[in-house]
Amino acid sequence: MIKLKVNGRERSFDGDPEMPLLWYLRDELAMTGTKFGCGAGLCGACTVHRNGEAIRSCSTKMKDVAGKAITTIEGLSPNGDHPLQKAWAQANVPQCGYCQTGQIMQAAALLKKNKKPSDKDIEDGMAGNICRCGTYQRIRAAIKTAAKEMA
Amino acid sequence: MxxxxxxxxxxxxxxxxxxxxxxxxxxxxxxxxxxxxxxxxxxxxxxxxxxxxxxxxxxxxxxxxxxxxxxxxxxxxxxxxxxxxxxxxxxxxxxxxxxxxxxxxxxxxxxxxxxxxxxxxxxxxxxxxxxxxxxxxxxxxxxxxxxxxxxxxxxxxxxxxxxxxxxxxxxxxxxxxxxxxxxxxxxxxxxxxxxxxxxxxxxxxxxxxxxxxxxxxGKAIFGMDAKVPNMVYASVERPPVMGGKVQSFDDKAALQVKGVSQTVSIPPFQAPYTFQPLGGVAVVANSTWAAFQGRKQLKVEWNNGEHASHDSERYKAELLDTAKKPGKVVRNVGDVDAAFAKGGKIVEASYYVPLLAHATMEPPVAIAEFKNGKVEAWVPTQNPQAVQDTVAKALGIKVEDVTCHVTLLGGGFGRKSKPDYVAEAALISKSVGKPVKVVWTREDDIKFDYYHAVAGMYHKASMDDKGKVTGWLHRSVFPSISSMNDEKALYGFNVEYGMGLNDMPFDIPNHRAENGPAKAHVRIGWLRSVANIYHVFSGLSFADELAHAAGRDSLEYQLELLGSGKILDLKPQLNGQEYWNYGEKIEQYPFDTRRLRKVLEIAGEKSGWGKRKPGNGWGMGVAFARSFTSYVASVVEVEVDKAGKIRIPKTYMVVDAGTVVNPERAVSQFEGAAAFGASIALTGEISLADGRVRQSNFHDYPVARINQAPIQTDVHIVESEELPGGIGEPGVPPFVPAFANAVFAATGKRVRELPFSKAKLV
Structure with missing residues (x-):
């Protein structure tokens, strides 16, 4: 039995400890804001926080989240109004939108560590997250907007 | 919601x-x-x-x-x-x-x-x-x-x-x-x-x-997120070679995996491949993960069929070789051979664009429920009526007995207008007696796509002593999308010709466009801007080559090639073929080269073209295209460092798309097109060995990331009261050659074969 916290709520899991966290979130908890993109930690669509750090849930096994606190996009803010979510809306960032929850979770972890990221910090911090629609310049702008608001 | x-x-x-x-x-x-x-x-x-x-x-x-x-x-x-x-x-x-x-x-x-x-x-x-x-x-x-x-x-x-x-x-x-x-x-x-x-x-x-x-x-419901009661999950092992068939399979180990309930055979397609599933063996389970795990335990023997020896390197040589030989004439103006015979400076070059995959962020996925002789499906699809048709055909039921609900799509780019993945779900559901969700992995997506065609192109031009082009020959060879409906197809058709082959808008007295034969060995489909990708890349790269050969500024030279501007009358030049014109009547949507001149001129102004001397790892490139009835010019600025690493600090897109309903979203589409074009140019390549696709995921089929896509794309939309033109695709065609031309300006290296990652720039 694996115990963990998801968005502040205690959960227990008694399935395959090798199963990635992504499928637990999506198939068992029906938290589908965390996306399946590559299954190999290459695209970042599945990004969530483990004890505040950004991780790829598609390649993080359930046994590796035992006793940890997981935050997903559903738990990032009570009403979808985290400064990043607001900045994303202000800049009309999404096109198809599929990767954007992962982008926002990655950016949230970045801003936690680095309150005032430079262009280079944003590039380095976000290079693991693919957006096939190519919304990168708006992502960059939105992160800066949110950083200002959070300062 | x-x-x-x-x-x-x-x-x-x-x-x-x-x-x-x-x-x-x-x-x-x-x-x-x-x-x-x-x-x-x-x-x-x-x-x-x-x-x-x-x-x-x-x-x-x-x-x-x-x-x-x-x-x-x-x-x-x-x-x-x-x-x-x-x-x-x-x-x-x-x-x-x-x-x-x-x-x-x-x-x-x-x-x-x-x-x-x-x-x-x-x-x-x-x-x-x-x-x-x-x-x-x-x-x-x-x-x-x-x-x-x-x-x-x-x-x-x-x-x-x-x-x-x-x-x-x-x-x-x-x-x-x-x-x-x-x-x-x-x-x-x-x-x-x-x-x-x-x-x-x-x-x-x-x-x-x-x-x-x-x-x-995180509340938006994409196809991947849809769920219906009593749904089970399936993952399909498909033939590694196009047209392959299951010879035998052993599912004992697969059925031992916890959560796996059964396996289902999916019949191979009946040629031509159309939108039918590829066939194979599905593993059905009570979760996505269990279905994936079960599938890994399947042992399948394949009968690979006629494409098992297909090899991309050999095929590339064949395409480029074919492009050097006379092909089917699809457009003729004046007499190119006579112009070449007159002499002057002759320039010639071959270009190559490999197969490309769509790689939508959401891999193909579909839910289908077969019940009482009817199917209800929930799908991220570009084409729900094709879902109805395809599922009806696969199950032998009536079109009106297929209901297709459309979810949000996590990207489409042309892939999700082909509903092979929905037919898989419907066939499995019929066998299982429950609603089934078929989830494609990224590996499935990369290996079993309807690929953008690989193409070999050959250009030859003659110019007089003033650098004016007197003759231009353009040959293009590619496996056609029409192979989808005719597996023996060797030539393209007017849709592919009308995307940059039979409508090159240069005002030159002698011009011939030809199409040579090529057989398809993979499924060929359309990808954002389709045949424009290879035709415009080669055509506008070659225009830049001619400008340099003539010792002229490329933007000025491209304007000169366009002439003073007019409405093109292509019909008499197309050997009796109709000009496709993106499905529009030519009277309503004429091909007006004045609009091309205008976007080019504005692009020059906006970008500060010609103000900085290129070289030493910095350069600008320019190109244009009319596609999907819209007129677009791109200027791309590049920096190439000493290790050959390319950065795109700035891109300009000038767009005349007639009346634009939603300018803000239009701008976003052209920003996106620049990033999409960067992926094509920098790293896009699917290749096969022994009939099997080599690539499998984003490590070996990379797409542009935040530090590889243009850092900033400025989009200028020309005020116009003309009829609305296309928005989603027209940014891609001019970007790619503008990028290649910029790399040449920065490094002196002419990249004629995509992707750039294979070229030695320093």
Whole structure:
């Protein structure tokens, strides 16, 4: 039995400890804001926080989240109004939108560590997250907007 | 939530959910209302509203307007942009508009969301829908007040009697308006451009895309997120070589995996491959993960068939070789051979673009339930009517017995207009007796795509002593999309020719375009901007080569090649073939090279072209294209460091797309096109060995990341009152050669074979 916290709520899991966290979130908890993109930690669509750090849930096994606190996009803010979510809306960032929850979770972890990221910090911090629609310049702008608001 | 919870969508019941006698079907090309009434259960609130002047619009007594989008949302913003048109003409308050996604149904007209044609095709019907509602509401108010209609006007969700100042809200008028006879299309008075409040105004006053909040909060329902009761999951092992068949398989170990319930054989396609599934063995389980794990334990012996020896390196040599030989003439102007025989400077070059995969962020996925001889499906699809057709054919049932609900799409780019993955889900469901969700892995997506065609091109030109081009020969060889319907196809067809091969707009006296034969060994499909990718890359790279050969500035030279500007008359030059013109009548959408000149000139101004001397790892490149009836020029600025690493600090896109309904979303599409083009140019390559695709995921099929895509793309939209042109695709074609030309300017290295990652730049 694996115990963990998801968005502040205690959960227990008694399935395959090798199963990635992504499928637990999506198939068992029906938290589908965390996306399946590559299954190999290459695209970042599945990004969530483990004890505040950004991780790829598609390649993080359930046994590796035992006793940890997981935050997903559903738990990032009570009403979808985290400064990043607001900045994303202000800049009309999404096109198809599929990767954007992962982008926002990655950016949230970045801003936690680095309150005032430079262009280079944003590039380095976000290079693991693919957006096939190519919304990168708006992502960059939105992160800066949110950083200002959070300062 | 924008797309309703799936079980709500399917099971909801509408009170009086059928057309009333007063219903008006405006668009003349649509089927009569009866066809729609039969399946009203699935047609949403617009269909059951008190006032429903059109297939696309309904108004309820509480003032809520329901506008139907029958086109698919894959990132272009179409779910927002089409409703904006109807809402504007209706004089609706945008905050009272609710958007409904249509199911697949021919009654809506064309639903195949590709070819950058949603606005071109439906600008008028959506305007008419709104205008009809406005007229009927105005008439209802006039009748209630017993005043002439001419004294009443509608604005922002209410009708005003001008002389008295009396007002009635739209909601209060809905029932009465719904009882009025429908106006005839010729009685509709469309708003003048100056009266538009939403159309064209979004740059200053952006209307957020309909699903924005759901997307940023994780609530948006993509196909991957849909769920229906009692659903099981499936993962399919497909033949590694196109056309391969299962010889035998052993599923003992797979069935031992916890959660796996059974395996199902999927028959191979009957040639030609069309939209049929590839065949193989499906592993069915109670979770996605269990299905994936079970599939890993499958042992399948394949009969690989005729494509098992296909090799991309050898095929590339063949294509380039074929391109050096005379092919089928698809356009002829003057006499190229005579021009070449006269001598002068001769320039020639071969170009190559490999196979490309779509790699949508959401891999293909579909839910289908076969029950009582009917199928209900929930799919991220660009083409729900093709889902109906394909599933009906695969299961031997009637088209009208397939209901296709359209979810949001996590990217499309042409891949999701081919519903092979939905037919898989339907076939498995029939076998299992439960709703089935088929989930493609990224590896499946990369290995079993309908690939953008690989192409070999050859260009040869002669120029006089002033550098003026006297003759130009363009040969193109590629496996055609038509191989989808004819496995023996060797030549392209007018759609592929019309994308940069038989419509090269240069004003030169002697020109010939030819197409050589090539057989397809993989499934070929269309990818964002299609054959323009290779034709415009080679054509505009070659134009840049000619400029350099002539010792001229490339932008100035490209303008000179275009001539003073005119409307092209291609028809007499195409050997009796029709010019495709992106499906539009040439009289309505002429090919006007003056518009190309204009976007090029503006691009030069905006980018500061020619102000900085290129070289030492810095350079700018320029190119243009008319595609999907829109005119676009791109200037790309690059930096190449000493290790050969390329950075794109800035890109300029100048766009004349005629009337642009939603400029803010249009800008986003051209920003995206630059990133998409960067992926194609930098790293895009699918290759095969022994008939098998080598690549499998983003490590070996990389797409542009935040530090590889253009850092900043400036989009300038030319003010125009011309008919609306395409938006989603036209940014891609000119970007790629502009990028290649910039790399040449920066490094002196001419990259004629994509991707750049294979070229030695330093």
């Amino acid at each position: 924008s797309i309703q919870k799936i079980d709500n969508v399917t099971r909801r019941n509408f009170i009086g959910g059928v057309f009333s006698a007063s219903a008006l079907v405006i668009a003349a090309d649509l089927l009569p209302q009866a066809a729609w009434a039969d399946t009203a259960e699935y047609h949403g609130k617009a269909a059951s509203a008190a006032l429903k002047p059109s297939l696309y619009l309904g108004l309820e007594p509480d003032g809520t307007v329901y506008i139907v989008t029958h086109r698919s949302e894959m990132g272009t913003g179409i779910r927002t942009t089409l409703p904006l048109i109807a809402a504007d003409e209706m004089e609706a308050d945008w905050s009272k508009v609710k958007i409904e996604q249509a199911i697949g149904d021919a009654t809506y007209g064309d639903q195949n969301t590709d070819g950058s044609k949603s606005i071109r095709g439906f600008f008028v019907p959506f305007r008419q829908a709104g205008a009809a509602a406005r007229l009927m509401l105005t008439q209802a108010a006039a009748a209630q007040w017993k005043v002439p209609v001419s004294e009443c006007s509608a604005m922002n969700h209410e009708v005003t009697h001008q002389p008295s100042g009396k007002k009635l809200g739209y909601g209060a008028l809905a029932v009465a308006a719904g009882k009025l006879p429908a106006p005839k299309p010729e009685d509709l008075k469309l708003k003048s451009r100056s009266e538009w409040r939403y159309i064209g105004h979004n740059a200053k006053d952006p209307k957020s895309i309909a699903d924005l909040k759901d997307i940023t909060s």
